[in-house]
Amino acid sequence: MTFDLATLVATAIPLCCLTAVWMLSRGGLRALPLVVLALAWGIGSTWVVVGFNDRWNHNYGFASLVVIGAPIMEEIAKSSLLPLVAWSRRCSWFVDGAVLGLAAGTGFAIRENWVYLSGSAPGDGFSVALARVTSTNLMHAGCTAIVGAALVGTWSRGVLFRIGGTLAALACAMSLHSGFNRLTRQGHPNALAITLTGVAVFFVAAGIVATGMPISSRWARLDLARRGASASEQAALAGGRQGVDVLDVFETRYGGVAAERAEQLIELQRRIAIGRATARIDDAALAELERSADAHRRALGLHAMMWLRSHLPVDPSSAGVWATLAVAGGAEISAEPVREASGMWARFAIPETDSTGSHTDAKAED
Numbered sequence: 323m324t325f326d327l328a329t330l331v332a333t334a335i336p337l338c339c340l341t342a343v344w345m346l347s348r349g350g351l352r353a354l355p356l357v358v359l360a361l362a363w364g365i366g367s368t369w370v371v372v373g374f375n376d377r378w379n380h381n382y383g384f385a386s387l388v389v390i391g392a393p394i395m396e397e398i399a400k401s402s403l404l405p406l407v408a409w410s411r412r413c414s415w416f417v418d419g420a421v422l423g424l425a426a427g428t429g430f431a432i433r434e435n436w437v438y439l440s441g442s443a444p445g446d447g448f449s450v451a452l453a454r455v456t457s458t459n460l461m462h463a464g465c466t467a468i469v470g471a472a473l474v475g476t477w478s479r480g481v482l483f484r485i486g487g488t489l490a491a492l493a494c495a496m497s498l499h500s501g502f503n504r505l506t507r508q509g510h511p512n513a514l515a516i517t518l519t520g521v522a523v524f525f526v527a528a529g530i531v532a533t534g535m536p537i538s539s540r541w542a543r544l545d546l547a548r549r550g551a552s553a554s555e556q557a558a559l560a561g562g563r564q565g566v567d568v569l570d571v572f573e574t575r576y577g578g579v580a581a582e583r584a585e586q587l588i589e590l591q592r593r594i595a596i597g598r599a600t601a602r603i604d605d606a607a608l609a610e611l612e613r614s615a616d617a618h619r620r621a622l623g624l625h626a627m628m629w630l631r632s633h634l635p636v637d638p639s640s641a642g643v644w645a646t647l648a649v650a651g652g653a654e655i656s657a658e659p660v661r662e663a664s665g666m667w668a669r670f671a672i673p674e675t676d677s678t679g680s681h682t683d684a685k686a687e688d
Contacts, residue, residue: 328447332435335455340428360422364429367399393499401469416475420530423470427463457517460524461502465495467527587618
């Protein structure tokens with residue numbers, strides 16, 4: 323395979339599509355190793371299906387291979403790694419499964435692009451690459467994403483429900499793949515119909531990922547409510563527009579590093595809520611997330627935490643998770659006499675002071 327513009331298009335555009343969906347999923351760097359692994363598996367799985375496709379073609383003919391054999395074997399091959407990566411703690415809910423399936427399908431499509439380009443006539447490479455990245459590649463990625471979402475989404479259910487859900491998703495992926503291939507086998511293929519079908523399958527996968535955002539926000543709201551957050555704090559901390567606006571102002575006052583830490587703290591709250599709601603994270607992992615949240619609170623410093631405490635709630639009369647900041651020695655800083663707060667922002671150690679108001683802990687952070 324020679325590296326040229328066609329190869330660049332056939333490789334870079336699928337990777338850009340994958341990156342866009344990965345960023346939409348907000349999986350962050352924690353999910354990146356699994357995404358890379360799934361992408362590599364997708365590339366490698368093309369060698370697995372070669373022998374099978376050759377035998378099917380020999381025994382039943384090329385037309386049968388295109389609409390039956392290839393969809394069956396290729397969807398199984400692309401998805402075969404997903405049950406293994408689903409065991410990872412980095413894969414906590416159906417959005418993660420969809421992204422990993424998308425990565426596996428993208429890897430398969432990229433390797434298949436290279437094969438088609440190596441056999442294309444001189445001068446046709448760019449048109450072949452462009453046609454594939456706008457149709458076939460999207461279909462491959464979208465079909466495997468559906469399987470990944472179903473596999474991880476049913477992981478905490480019973481064995482029969484898990485197996486049944488995954489097999490149903492796999493059958494759906496095979497059917498979509500077969501239907502797409504049928505369009506390419508017509509006497510006069512309709513390029514627009516083929517492209518729209520590929521785009522539609524891809525957007526099904528992207529829609530699964532996008533659907534996860536409001537669901538995770540709802541889980542975060544419920545988790546915050548159980549921990550004593552007011553309605554206004556739930557709206558801000560669950561990833562709504564209010565929280566974004568507050569962080570924008572916070573960044574102008576305390577800088578980009580502090581704003582990033584505050585945003586990471588809010589994202590940790592979302593992950594904790596998702597872990598509890600899906601039962602995919604054990605107590606030890608949840609405790610580790612809580613410790614990480616504590617570390618982020620302390621890294622922000624007292625002044626920044628106090629500013630957030632006074633600006634995040636829109637209802638100043640509510641108690642909520644900002645009502646109390648725990649301090650050393652059992653004392654409290656509180657805007658009003660309220661019950662002890664238990665939310666994600668409630669605990670924050672500050673140094674003790676002596677009778678003259680001098681700090682007694684030289685290591686305390688501000």
